[in-house]
Amino acid sequence: MNYFIFKTEPSGYSIDDLKRDKKTSWGGIRNYQARNILRDDVKVGDLVIIYHSSCEVPAAVGVANVLKTGYGDPSQFDKKSHYFDAGSKQNDPRWFAVAIAFTEKFKNPISLPAMRLESSLSNMRLLARGNRLSVFPISKRHFETIRTLGA
DNA sequence: GCCAACGTTGGC
């Protein structure tokens, strides 16, 4: 079992949207490092911290679980989509998505500054200077710390 | 809106 953080801008898709939808296809990722993680590392049953970025209070806001491993992100083939990629082939997709389901919404979302105050989270990638990846693994210890603080 | 950090692109 592996653990990840997925970032999202709540103005686009929030934990409340996921709670309402119960499950969703997590795509629109156009960064090769993140793509590789979605394609190769995210497995069914893995757990994901959902993080709200670029918003009033950037924070870890809940948990999701993985329903389906990496598949070609449909939006890359949709000419009308912002994520359309003319260079990607149906039989050899360039970009990947995974399906996730809502697990829980935190009663106590943990803001970015609050996470920085937590010494046990100090070496987490989310807090690293200049980190811009929107999908990345975290340790079981970090996952459980965040889940416990948020519950 | 500013700016630091990082990724991508393209000329050479």
Place this chain on the structure above:
DNA sequence: GCCAACGTTGGC
């Protein structure tokens, strides 16, 4: 393959 220019992310 180097590197400058440009684009994007995301906190503040």
